Amino acid sequence: MISFETLYAAAPALTAHAPVLMVAGPLIAACVAALSPTARTSWMISVTGSMFAAWMALAITGEVARHGAVDYYIGGFAPPLGIAFYIDGLGAMMALLVSSAGVMASIYSGHSLAAEVRAEKHTHVQAAFLLCQAGLLGLVSTGDAFNAFVFLEVSSIGAYALVAIGEKRDRRALPAAFNYLIMGTIGATLYVIGIGFLYAATGTLNMADLSARLATLGDSSVVQAGFAFIVVGLGIKAAMFPLHGWLPGAYSFGPSLIVIFLAATATKTSIYLMARFIFDVFPDGAAFGRNFIAWVLAPLAATAAIVCSIQATFEREIRRILAFSSVAQVGLILLGLSLATILGASAGLFYLMAHALMKMTLFMAVGGLAISLPARRLDDFAGVARDAPWSATAFAAGALSLAGAPLTLGFLAKWRLLEAALNAGQIWIAATVAIASLLTLLYVGRMLEAIFFRSAPAGAPRAVEAPVGVLAPVLVLAGLNIWFGLDASLPEQLAGAGAKALLAGAP
């Protein structure tokens, strides 16, 4: 049994500066990786940098569990002049998620990049990856609304570049990356306009100060306009239906390294920021917040869960199936959050972690197979289980978890979501979750049927089992899907603490 409180605590000196070190580590590593002489060195730097960030995230999580939220002022200058980091239970959970995803992705990238990207570009790829990671870690730990924008853009720029790098395999990566770039920029622009509104109304950018001043402002249309811009801007970044146009392209044409990392973290951190704004920064129980949740967020999330699941069912390319499934699962996460109860938020956050884990497993397994099998269509994966049993088994574990089979993490996550919806008296949300699960079963069934039960057509290219460096992280993740399905105390505690931090004072 892993307990939240027993999480690692670093040496006190390190712990005191962990927030800034967690972001600075990958950032510095990014510079070093860009300058490193060989692909191999850059990979080692990438792994080291990610591990360092994860170590710091672990230290912060332990600190938050023991002493509550961490306030950190860079250089000791207090806001409003200085730059503040603020990490509570929710931030710690996200930091842990992002950095562990980073570790897994960086270890995995050693072999997978070689197959997907020209060798001379590896150093730049690793640098961009570390940049993306640093941006996301900064995003979840900053206490300043504008810095959040900066970190969001830092991470996005890394991600745009990385998707474009996929062009060696498929030229369509270039338009996909361009789409991603433009749409992401629209989102960021809307967000920064919203921040501008808030700044005009309150004169501060620090989230805690914003929250305090907004509470006294009452009904201000400037604030409400700011709110609208912020949630829509972040909605694009979070692939909120129907603003998810960039996602299928980016996920299906980028190299595996970035796809697994993005799938596990990118939309999730934007959801984090959106939740932070809706529940934390803007006054609790404000009418516009409630209206937004009831009339926009929940209906769109429910539509996403249903429509994108159907799309995934009809889709023919395996990565696009997973991408549409991601949009649908984002819908489920947002549905959980839209309940606006502790139980609902904790179910949504639990689902968020569960989805990160299972989608990462799936994309990793597919990426591992893709090293030897340059195929995209599901039909080309027919009978792969015979050639690459381990990858296929890991894929099955992730897929079963995605479908919510009992004894997997996905089952518990769906169960929690159902329970929270029923508890809040929102029967239609529970029904949506149930229908979406059924649809998930359909496309998961299609994938497993192709991989396990169909035999490869004669003369088709055959897959080879993925190399150990790729297989090891995949199997670890697949095992975690099962392990957490049996004993979910760690993610449950993280999600519970996150929900409590998010909804202090809510029922």
Add this chain to the structure above:
Amino acid sequence: MTVERLLDLGAAINPGFHLIIAALLAAVAKDTFTRAVALIGGPALALLVMLYPPVAGVEVSREMFLGFQLSLYRPDSLSLIFGLGFVLAAALGGVYSLHRRDRMQDAAGLVYAGSALGAIFAGDLITLVIFAEVATVASALLVFAARTGPAYHAGLRFLTIQFAAGLLLTAGAALYGLEKGTFLIADLGGLWNGLLVGIVDPASAGGMLIFAGVGIKAAFPLVHNWLTDSYPNTTETGAVVLSPYTTTMAVYLLARFFAGYDPLIWIGAAMTVYPVFFAVMENDLRKVLAYSTNNQIGFMVCAVGIGSTLSINGAAAHAVAHIVFKGLLFMTMGAIKLRVGTTKASELGGLHRTMPWTTLACLVGSVSISALPFFAGYTSKTMIMTAAESGPGMLIVWLMLLFASAGVLEHSGIKIPFMAFFSHDSGKRPEEAPFNMLLAMGLSAGLCLVIGIYPGWFYALLPFPDQALEFLAQDLVSTAHIIQQLQLLVFAVLAFMILWRLKLYPAERPGVIIDIEWLWRKGAPEAGPALAKPMRAGARILAGLASIVIGRMQMAARQVFASDGLVSRKVPLSATAILALCILGLVMLVSLFQ
């Protein structure tokens, strides 16, 4: 000392796990000896721990999971008698399939038996649902195990409908447990005559969902097709291994949750009647047996619905007896399938010349299912008939059951052995079944006789043993019951002979009989000879319309959702930008004008 301690340890575990562990052994077994140890030793071990020590009504284990109390093992007299049936079935099925070297089928069969056993011994809804789901997957593997095209498609259909049932059951259990604040069966309802039966309120939302899920698993009318569709498509041993568990488990669940729920009486009565017609017309003898299973389960469902101590005893007794004699009949048909390659009546006949022992076993099974006195079926069915007789306003139900009894005699008692082993000579001279099959058939036939002739020990194991023994002493061998059964037998044989002589009996000819399965088997139905011309035309028009409508819908769905469809193709930048503006406007709208 150590042996006792080991037994204590083993007896504290749900016996289902013993079978599942045996399945692990069977999955890696390389030689016949190891397989035999797993296939027969597993059930034997489970039987041992089930009967040792007699712990009826005692909660043996409680654990916590996700903050819910679980009880993995909660035996009482109701689960014990069903468990006995399952263990016997597992052991006999194990002996029967020894000749077939298929590790996948061995393991799937044991997992299936183990999880069904686990489900009936589960002390809470969560454990029950999980075991039931595992049973579903394992049973589907048994259908797939035939590794033929039709079996594959039948397996997919089977899996779909069983998963649907599982989902209903899961959702119902979740709703009901959350509503009641507990998932423990012991806390859901009160004791009734010292036993937890009929504890779920069928009028609540959760109760309805559970009822629907269990109803599909029990093959209620209109959702019975998974049964008649899958059993005939299995391997020769598959049907033997497949037939005892799912429907019987459903009967157990109905008794545990819904005993005394009135609609069950009529559902059960309807279930006994309509399969008779299909069974009489059907050509594939294993499919006849599948319909006959449907009809026998109807008797049990009806008895559960009546809900008296006598009828529940009857349902439980009939469930176990049915496992034995229906298993025996499936075994004989499996032997034919192995030796001849088909069980179609039109290609069989006259097999008694070379398969005498199989013929004899089949006859014992036939008279058992026909409830001839001193055979297993009589011991159990008499209780149900008596219970149906004694209720007020039950005349119609009783008559329906009586008609169904005559029907059973007709199709399972006479048609099966006659068409397969006697009838006109097909000229086929197959070899006698292998020794292990004969052994399993012999043991089953012996069990039929033992239950029929010495019912005392069997009655003592029933859910309400006192009432059962009282019935044994007073009613079982009363003249009225015996005469009634003999009358039925004589007239059924007479009717069969007259129809046969006059060539009015539905001839054994190949063809497809239209059951409601055409509704979910796509495409135009093949109208059977029984359908009149206008009906055929009507059906064709309807099916044509349906296929047009379904085709249109599929096309529309494809146009919208397929990879190059309306919503799934690459979204242009401008679209996202415009959508973002629209949503921005929407958010503004809801926040500014509250």
